[in-house]
Each structure stands twice: as C-alpha cells, then as structure tokens.
Amino acid sequence: xxxxxxxxxxxxxxxxxxxxxxxxxIKTFRDSDGLWENHSVEEVATxxxxxxxxxxxxxxxxERYYQALSVSPNPGHIALVDLEKKLNKxxxxxxxxxxGLHDRAGSKSVIEMHGSLNTCFCTNCKKKELMSDVDLNxxxxxxxxxxxxxxxxxxxxxxxxxxxxxxxxxxxxATVFMTIGTSGNVYPAANFIAYVRNRGxxxxxVNLEKPENMAYIDEFFQGxxxxxxxxxx
Ligand code: NAD
Numbered sequence: 001x002x003x004x005x006x007x008x009x010x011x012x013x014x015x016x017x018x019x020x021x022x023x024x025x026i027k028t029f030r031d032s033d034g035l036w037e038n039h040s041v042e043e044v045a046t047x048x049x050x051x052x053x054x055x056x057x058x059x060x061x062x063e064r065y066y067q068a069l070s071v072s073p074n075p076g077h078i079a080l081v082d083l084e085k086k087l088n089k090x091x092x093x094x095x096x097x098x099x100g101l102h103d104r105a106g107s108k109s110v111i112e113m114h115g116s117l118n119t120c121f122c123t124n125c126k127k128k129e130l131m132s133d134v135d136l137n138x139x140x141x142x143x144x145x146x147x148x149x150x151x152x153x154x155x156x157x158x159x160x161x162x163x164x165x166x167x168x169x170x171x172x173x174a175t176v177f178m179t180i181g182t183s184g185n186v187y188p189a190a191n192f193i194a195y196v197r198n199r200g201x202x203x204x205x206v207n208l209e210k211p212e213n214m215a216y217i218d219e220f221f222q223g224x225x226x227x228x229x230x231x232x233x
Contacts, residue, residue: 061117205221
C-alpha cells in the first residue's frame with residue numbers, strides 16, 4: 001500500500017470516530033440498526049433522555065465505562081502514537097470517541113471533543129470527578145462535594161463539544177487532515193474536513209465504508225483502520 005509521505009513541515013490534524021475502536025471490540029454508534037448498543041440516541045445521548053430517565057442513562061454509561069476498561073488499544077491507535085512521535089508538535093488528534101483508548105495507547109496531543117467515560121460531573125456544582133473515584137453502586141451516583149446528582153461527562157446531542165476554539169486554531173494551521181473511522185454525520189465534527197479543504201489542505205480518509213462527507217476526501221483508503229494505518233503511516 002502506498003505511504004502517505006508526510007513532509008516535516010506538514011501540520012496534521014486527525015479526526016477519529018467509533019470505527020477506530022471497532023477492532024478493540026467496542027461497537028460503533030449506529031452499527032446497522034440505528035441504535036447505540038440497543039438504545040435510541042434520544043434515550044441515552046440527549047439531555048432530555050437524562051432528565052426523563054437518569055437511572056437508565058447512568059446504567060448505560062456505567063456499562064460503556066466498564067466495557068472500555070476491559071478492552072485494549074489496537075494497531076490503529078498504536079500507529080497514531082508512532083506518527084505523533086515523528087511529527088512532534090505538528091500534530092493534533094481530535095477524537096469523537098469517549099473510550100479513552102487513544103490516551104491509553106500513549107497519544108499525547110489529544111482532544112476528546114465529546115467528553116470521556118472516565119469522568120463525570122455534578123449537575124449542581126459542576127465539580128468534575130474521576131469515575132474511578134466515584135461510588136458507582138447507587139443507581140444515580142452522588143457528588144462528593146454537594147450531594148447532588150452526578151452525570152456522565154459525555155457531550156450529548158444538542159450540547160456544545162469541548163475545546164472548539166483550540167480545534168479551529170489547529171484546523172486553521174492544518175496542511176493535512178485525516179478522518180478515520182467516522183461516518184461523517186455527527187456535527188460539527190463532520191464539517192471539519194470541508195473547512196480545511198476549502199483552505200487548500202490535503203485530505204485523507206480511512207474508513208470501512210464511504211462516509212457521508214466523501215466528496216471532501218482527496219485520498220481514500222477503504223478497509224479496517226487497524227490494517228490500513230500501520231501500512232500507510
Ligand atoms: P459511527 O458509528 O457513526 O461511524 C463509524 C464509522 O466507522 C462507520 O462509517 C464505519 O463504516 C466505520 N468503521 C467501522 N469499523 C471500522 C474499522 N475497523 N476501521 C475503520 N472504519 C470503521 O461513529 P462516529 O462517526 O464516531 O459517531 C458516533 C458518535 O457516538 C461519536 O460522537 C462518539 O462520541 C459516540 N460513540 C463513541 C464510541 C467510542 O468511544 N468508541 C462508540 C460508539 C459511539
């Protein structure tokens with residue numbers, strides 16, 4: 001397979017999605033049925049869903065948290081760690097994933113724009129806590145500071161993704177942009193590729209199926225990220 005041949009002066013921004021973690025054993029979002037692990041998006045990934053049934057939503061994210069802890073990074077995650085070592089500061093990895101696998105693989109410059117399964121925060125005083133420090137036995141875990149309800153530190157549909165200013169600063173510098181394992185239909189992340197390409201950046205895609213934003217991809221590698229990334233990077 002042809003190598004990407006990145007130049008030392010390139011500034012690379014990568015966007016990853018659920019597909020890069022599929023080979024670690026974590027299901028993607030809408031797999032084939034429009035559901036996330038048998039639940040509708042409205043039920044488990046919206047503020048309204050949490051308001052309607054916090055016990056169900058907490059049960060869902062506790063399961064996701066324990067599942068993520070039980071799996072390991074795969075060769076796709078590891079190829080991105082090696083790439084970051086080569087590019088040093090000219091590298092930013094933005095992930096929509098909440099599983100923490102980039103971090104556990106050893107990636108340093110990572111923005112988890114949709115939050116993380118490894119943290120939660122108080123619905124009242126906003127104190128952030130590590131899930132590993134929280135008593136997860138109650139149906140709805142409680143804040144250690146004010147005793148009110150905690151919620152998962154996940155950016156739900158209708159909420160503002162994290163660190164957008166930093167992301168757009170990097171997109172403004174990017175000479176190369178890669179999208180990996182993402183269907184291209186969750187916004188605003190799905191727009192990043194059009195934004196950088198309109199600035200003249202080179203765009204690369206690695207995905208099992210053609211994503212929604214295929215029209216903006218200059219070089220497309222179809223297949224599994226764990227097979228393709230180690231061979232093109
Ligand atoms: P998505 O499920 O909508 O799309 C996944 C894409 O990955 C699909 O286009 C699929 O063809 C592709 N894919 C599947 N296996 C692959 C592989 N082995 N290699 C390369 N590509 C592969 O995911 P999304 O676009 O990331 O949007 C889902 C949203 O749900 C995100 O915002 C994320 O926060 C959340 N989510 C996260 C996780 C996780 O953290 N692992 C898992 C499920 C959902």
